Amino acid sequence: MITPKQISWLITAFFVLVIAVVFQQIHTSMTEQGIASGGPYDNAAAYPRAVAVAIGVLVFIQVLIDNFGSGRTVREHLRTEEGTGTELSLLKRPTLLLVIFAIYLGALNTLGYHLSTAPMIFAIMWCCGSRQALRLVLVALVMSFVFAYIFEKFLNVVLPGGIFALNIPW
Numbered sequence: 442m443i444t445p446k447q448i449s450w451l452i453t454a455f456f457v458l459v460i461a462v463v464f465q466q467i468h469t470s471m472t473e474q475g476i477a478s479g480g481p482y483d484n485a486a487a488y489p490r491a492v493a494v495a496i497g498v499l500v501f502i503q504v505l506i507d508n509f510g511s512g513r514t515v516r517e518h519l520r521t522e523e524g525t526g527t528e529l530s531l532l533k534r535p536t537l538l539l540v541i542f543a544i545y546l547g548a549l550n551t552l553g554y555h556l557s558t559a560p561m562i563f564a565i566m567w568c569c570g571s572r573q574a575l576r577l578v579l580v581a582l583v584m585s586f587v588f589a590y591i592f593e594k595f596l597n598v599v600l601p602g603g604i605f606a607l608n609i610p611w
Contacts, residue, residue: 446507449503449507453500453503453504453507456496456499456500457497457500459493459496460493460496460497460500463490463492463493464490464493534568534569537568538565538568538569541561541564541565541568542561542565544561545557545558545561549601549603550601550603551603551604552603552604552605553600553601553602553603553604553605553606553607554585554589554600554601554602554603554607555585555589555600555603555607555608555609556603556605556607557603558585558588558589559578559581559582559584559585560581562580562581562584562585563577563578563581566580566581586609589609590609590611593608593609593611594611
């Protein structure tokens, strides 16, 4: 029988392997193909490198927590005080968040970034327990426009306009 500690190590090993594959691809195949040969911000290799570094930092933090943390298991952290929590009920919120994100990705090409992102942010915050509707609407709109501004103005990324071709000329 596999213990939770062994499962934790297997997951950690998986993410370390993902990081290694990303760096291997950056430094071999992409360079040989001329994709990451240099230039502005190391061309296409910058994004996967940043993601791999972020995953690496998170894996390192998780290893520290697993080995030097309080010793409590994940199940103990997630159980209710009465001890009535079931493992299936613990999956409701993550499943709902995954469904919200899947709907967002499905609607992104059709509705475009500006019409689909704010409702997605609103739904995620609602799912996570925030119930002040006016604040949710304001935060969702501000976050949506700030991210759009950063991506379009500073990173020169063209966001999907959808069937209405909605794009903001910054």
